[in-house]
Amino acid sequence: MSGNWRPPSSTDVARAAGVSQSAVSRAFTPGARIAQATRAKILEAAEALGYRPNLLPKILQTNRSGIVAVVVGGFYNPYFAMTLEAFSKALTARGLQMMLVRVESDRILDGVVDQLAGYRVDAVVSALALTSQDAADQLSKLRIPIVTLNSDLAGDWIRSVSSDNFAAGAAAARLLYERGGTRFGFVAGPADSPAQVAREAGFAHGLEALGLPPAMRAGGGYDHASGARAARDLFAGAERPDALFCANDLAAFGVIDVLREDFCLTPPGDVLVIGYDNLDMAQWAPYRLTSFDQDIEAHVATAMELLDLEAGATCVARVVPSRLVERESTRRG
C-alpha cells in the first residue's frame, strides 16, 4: 500500500499523547524525571501505535552500538559452533548483540572492515586465528578493540587468548609414552594455523624431552577427510606408528574410521589416539577419544575481560590451559 511507510517516531507518539517529544523519550528512559500519570498516558499511546525507540540516534551520538562482530572461518567444525554458542551467551548476558561475519580466509580486508567500521561495532572477536599482520594493522587503525583466539599477533588494539597448545602437545607425548607407545605419529592440521604449529612443536618437544625419536607426520587439515588421508599415508608403509596425536578431534575421527575400516586396527589395542577439542562426539561409542578440552567457557570469559580493557592498553596474550580428558582410546590393558 503506502510505498514508504515509516515506523512511528517519538514525535508521533508525542502528538498522539499530547505531550512533547522529550516527554516520550523520558517515558522510555529508566530513571528519568517524569510524572507517573504522564508516563502511563505515553506508554498507552506508544502501545497503540506500536512504537519502539530507534536505537540509531543514540549510537550516532555515543558511538557505542552495542554490537560486537564475531569473525569465523566456517562452520564445518563443531568447535566453532561451541565457541559461537559460548560467545552468544556471554554477549547476551551483557546486553550486546552479535554480528556474525564469515570470511573465506583472513584476507578480511575486502570491504568487511569498512562495513564493521561503518556500523560502529564496539569490538571484534575473531574465532578464526588472524595470521595476517596486515589485517591486524588495518583493524588496529580503527581503534576497535580486537580479541583473537589462538593467534599470535600483537598490536595496540589486538588482544589474544590462546590454549596452551604447546604444553598440551608435550602432555600428549608423555601420555602416549606412559601408555606404552613406541612409534609416534602426528596428524597435522593446516600449516597456517598457529594452534596447529604450537601443538606440533609441543609434541616434538615432549618426545625429545623423553629421549624418544621424532614422530612420523601426515595430514594437513582439521577435517575428517584430512585425518582419513593421513591414516592411509601413515599406515601404508612398513614402519607403522602405534601412538598418534591428532591436531584436532575431527581429524582423529577420520583416523580411527580408516584404521578400523581399512586396516582392522582399533584403539587402544592396536594404536593409541589422542585428539584436541573434546567435541561431544569424542564420547560416542565408536570413538571414546582421549582429547584436550579447550575450556571454551574460560576462553570466552577471558576474551570478554580483554574487551573491557581501556583504549590501547598494552596487554600480554592470555593463555588458558587445556584439560586432558582420558577415554578408552588411550586406556590399554
Added chain:
Amino acid sequence: MSGNWRPPSSTDVARAAGVSQSAVSRAFTPGARIAQATRAKILEAAEALGYRPNLLPKILQTNRSGIVAVVVGGFYNPYFAMTLEAFSKALTARGLQMMLVRVESDRILDGVVDQLAGYRVDAVVSALALTSQDAADQLSKLRIPIVTLNSDLAGDWIRSVSSDNFAAGAAAARLLYERGGTRFGFVAGPADSPAQVAREAGFAHGLEALGLPPAMRAGGGYDHASGARAARDLFAGAERPDALFCANDLAAFGVIDVLREDFCLTPPGDVLVIGYDNLDMAQWAPYRLTSFDQDIEAHVATAMELLDLEAGATCVARVVPSRLVERESTRRG
C-alpha cells in the same frame, strides 16, 4: 589518553582536504558527480585520517539497515551450522550483514524483539521453528518480513519454508518396507517441533498405505543421547523392531551406537535405519546412514526470495522436497 575520542567524520576530512562536507560524501558515493582531481585529494586526506563513512545516518533516513537477524535455538546440531553457513553466504552475496540471535525457547518476546526493532533490522530469519503464534504476531506488528524454517505459522508478514517432511516420512516407510523391514519403529524428535510431527505423521501414513501395522515409538529429542535412550527402550522388550526411521541423523547415530554396543546389532543386517538431515557424519564409516538431504541451499534460496516479497503480500508456505540418499544402513543383501 583522550577519553572521548571520536572517529573522523566527513567534516574532518573536508577540512583536511579543503573542500565541503558534501564533496567528501560524493567522493565515497559511486556514480556521484565529482571531479577526478577532487576525488583523489579527498581520498588521500581520508586515508591519512583513517576515515570510514558512518553508515548510521543513512540508515536513519532510509530505515534500511542492511542487517538481517537470524534466530537460532542452539548450535548442538550440525544442521544449524550448515543452515547458518548457507545463510551467511547468501546474505554476504547481497551485501547484507547478519545479526545472530540465540534464544532459549521461542519465547522471543523478552526484549529481543525490542532490540531488533530498535536496530531497524530489514528482516528476520528464524532457523528455529516458531511455534508461538503470539510471538509471530508481535513480530508481525513491526512490519518486518519474517521467514521461518519448518514452521507452520502464518500471518501477514510471516512466510515459511519447509521440507516436505510428511512426504519424506511416507517415503521412509516405503523404503524400509522394500528393503525387507517387517516390524517398524519410529525414533521421535521433540514434541514441539512441527518437523518432527510431520515426519511422524508421514511415516504412519506411509505404513498404513502399505497395509502395515503402526510403528513402535520411542525417543523425544533431536540429540544423540535421546536416540540412545530410544534404542534402549525399543530393544529392551521382546518384540524388537527391525526397521527404524529416526527424526534426525543425530538421534540415528545414538541409536546405531547403542545397538552395536549394547545389543550387538548392526545395520543393515540386523536392523534398517534411516535418518534425516544428511549430515557430513552420515557418510562416516561407523554409520553410512541412509538419510534425507534437506537441500539447504534450496531452502535458503527460497527464503531469500520470500524476503524480497513486497510489504504484507500474502503468500503460500513454500515446500522444498527432501532428497533421499541411500547408504549401507538400508542396503541389505
Added chain:
DNA sequence: CGAATGTGTGCATAGCTATTCACTCGCCAG
C-alpha cells in the same frame, strides 16, 4: 557573440533520540 548545455561545487536540510537548559507551578519555611 549569445544561448544552451553540462560539469563541479557548496549550502541547507531531513532523519530520530537523549539531554541540557530554562521555565512554570505548587509548596514549604522563614
Added chain:
DNA sequence: CTGGCGAGTGAATAGCTATGCACACATTCG
C-alpha cells in the same frame, strides 16, 4: 508574604551523511 526548592515539562541542540537545490564556470552550437 516572599524566597527558595523540587518536580515536571517543553524548546533547542548535537550527532553524521546523502541529496536536492542553486550557483559558478567551461564548453559547444547556432
